[in-house]
Amino acid sequence: MPRPRAAKQSTVLRRRQIAEAALRILGRRGAGALGVVALAREVGLAASALYRHFAGVEHVLDEVIRLLGERLLENAAAVCRQTPDALGRLRLLLDRHVALVRDNPGIPALVFSPDTLARRPRRRNLLYQAIRRYLAAVADMIADGQRAGTIRPDVSPRSAAMLFLGTVQPAAFLWHLGGRREPLQTQTDEMWSLVCGALSPRDGRCRDQLSTP
Numbered sequence: 001m002p003r004p005r006a007a008k009q010s011t012v013l014r015r016r017q018i019a020e021a022a023l024r025i026l027g028r029r030g031a032g033a034l035g036v037v038a039l040a041r042e043v044g045l046a047a048s049a050l051y052r053h054f055a056g057v058e059h060v061l062d063e064v065i066r067l068l069g070e071r072l073l074e075n076a077a078a079v080c081r082q083t084p085d086a087l088g089r090l091r092l093l094l095d096r097h098v099a100l101v102r103d104n105p106g107i108p109a110l111v112f113s114p115d116t117l118a119r120r121p122r123r124r125n126l127l128y129q130a131i132r133r134y135l136a137a138v139a140d141m142i143a144d145g146q147r148a149g150t151i152r153p154d155v156s157p158r159s160a161a162m163l164f165l166g167t168v169q170p171a172a173f174l175w176h177l178g179g180r181r182e183p184l185q186t187q188t189d190e191m192w193s194l195v196c197g198a199l200s201p202r203d204g205r206c207r208d209q210l211s212t213p
Helices: 002-029 036-043 057-082 086-103 106-111 114-118 121-148 157-165 169-177 184-199 205-210
Strands: none
Touching: 002 036, 002 057, 002 106, 036 057, 057 086, 057 106, 057 121, 086 106, 086 121, 086 157, 086 169, 086 184, 106 114, 106 169, 114 121, 121 157, 157 184, 169 184
8 A cells, every 4th residue: 555655755756856957957058958868867867767757848847837836835834934923924035035046046047038938828827826826925924914013004915925026036037137146135135125114114123124034
């Protein structure tokens, strides 16, 4: 009885390893270098073995999007365990989001590439759904803060969540276009001060949060 379960776990792990390998290749050499042979070599498999897990590179890229969505939600859940304070959660989540992009340059290479995303409606929808789930998790944090009185009650949690996401996306785009020379963390820190000021109930709370990451 344990064998099918072990085999299933092994398959899930291998698919994740292949998706992570695709991210590394995207980050180092771009979408043009992403092929079955390169992927198999990166993971340490024969090319024929890779086909046991994916029908081809396009399906691997779909798995990369799913992996990205999982990591975003894992980050959101992790900061909720770290602190009950909503602004503190958002600050910690921002740092985790920046680290995710910085440590995986293949993410902006995937998201901002017309070859890997813009011309793939099904994959675009996968990313759209992943971001919507992430925004919903952020909006829940903001709503919790409103109930606790640590976030202004007159802002829309959904709009505020989009504002939060906007602290990362433009900076990540410039970082990607500029060959990763832009100061990603510095830029997002500066934008955080604006977002925190907009969400704070004007009692000095935002200033405290800036010193807590």
